[in-house]
Amino acid sequence: xxxxxxxxxxxxxxxxxxxxxxxxxxxxxxxxxxxxxxxxxxxxxxxxxxxxxxxxxxxxxxxxxxxxxxxxxxxxxxxxxxxxxxxxxxxxxxxxxxxxxxxxxxxxxxxxxxxxxxxxxxxxxxxxxxxxxxxxxxxxxxxxxxxxxxxxxxxxxxxxxxxxxxxxxxxxxxxxxxxxxxxxxxxxxxxxxxxxxxxxxxxxxxxxxxxxxxxxxxxxxxxxxxxxxxxxxxxxxxxxxxxxxxxxxxxxxxxxxxxxxxxxxxxxxxxxxxxxxxxxxxxxxxxxxxxxxxxxxxxxxxxxxx
Numbered sequence: 149x150x151x152x153x154x155x156x157x158x159x160x161x162x163x164x165x166x167x168x169x170x171x172x173x174x175x176x177x178x179x180x181x182x183x184x185x186x187x188x189x190x191x192x193x194x195x196x197x198x199x200x201x202x203x204x205x206x207x208x209x210x211x212x213x214x215x216x217x218x219x220x221x222x223x224x225x226x227x228x229x230x231x232x233x234x235x236x237x238x239x240x241x242x243x244x245x246x247x248x249x250x251x252x253x254x255x256x257x258x259x260x261x262x263x264x265x266x267x268x269x270x271x272x273x274x275x276x277x278x279x280x281x282x283x284x285x286x287x288x289x290x291x292x293x294x295x296x297x298x299x300x301x302x303x304x305x306x307x308x309x310x311x312x313x314x315x316x317x318x319x320x321x322x323x324x325x326x327x328x329x330x331x332x333x334x335x336x337x338x339x340x341x342x343x344x345x346x347x348x349x350x351x352x353x354x355x356x357x358x359x360x361x362x363x364x365x366x367x368x369x370x371x372x373x374x375x376x377x378x379x380x381x382x383x384x385x386x387x388x389x390x391x392x393x394x395x396x397x398x399x400x401x402x403x404x405x406x407x408x409x410x411x412x413x414x415x416x417x418x419x420x421x422x423x424x425x426x427x428x429x430x431x432x433x434x435x436x437x438x439x440x441x442x443x444x445x446x447x448x449x450x451x452x453x454x
Contacts, residue, residue: 166271173187207432224432244290246264258290296314297326300330307430310426316419318420333428355381
């Protein structure tokens with residue numbers, strides 16, 4: 149049975165084994181995926197292969213700035229215990245270094261980059277790390293900023309990683325400003341950065357919800373439809389204040405917005421700062437976590453040991 153490049157990619161994702169080994173496994177097993185996994189196990193990659201099928205929804209979101217390059221990465225593992233281990237944390241920081249130095253375009257390209265201090269690629273080192281750390285590991289995503297001024301923030305030891313990118317003028321140090329904005333993003337997770345980014349369909353949906361609320365309010369229900377729509381439009385500022393970073397009240401001083409905080413702080417330093425963009429990663433967000441049955445897991449391990 150023939151196999152395709154997509155099959156090789158699938159096997160690699162299933163097992164965390166290098167591309168060449170996956171290709172060889174499929175060649176040796178005539179393209180049979182199950183037999184290819186077994187072949188890899190028989191060749192000494194059993195631990196990595198067995199662990200690769202397990203859900204990795206824990207891990208670390210890590211942000212850093214090195215040589216002016218801002219980077220945020222998410223690497224997943226299976227347990228919170230592993231996520232706090234020195235070996236795993238070091239691995240995540242090494243991955244961030246690769247993103248800083250090699251500027252890969254995506255995770256596939258990242259896998260092909262050289263691992264720091266090794267002659268092997270990230271893809272080739274990954275199975276080693278799976279076996280030494282003892283859990284399935286997944287390189288999930290990253291973002292990189294090579295221009296402007298970047299400031300990083302890591303919340304709760306890696307639960308959330310944020311990189312804020314700023315345009316700074318006047319030779320001032322905007323680190324504190326960037327850190328404050330990053331902390332606000334980590335805490336409130338705004339849906340948009342600025343109200344100018346809110347699309348027309350979102351605005352119309354919000355107006356629709358506001359009108360529906362008035363329809364269900366005995367004091368407002370009898371008002372003409374056009375009046376309700378006008379009132380709804382006037383209430384959009386509240387939506388912006390809740391959902392748009394720059395229009396949000398600044399957490400440390402509710403008397404001003406984030407936008408006003410940035411401008412006033414920069415002015416006090418003798419320069420100007422403008423928010424450009426940011427990336428916020430929260431570990432495990434969007435990953436469906438398996439409901440664990442501890443008793444069943446123990447029973448399965450005992451059965452497997454027989």
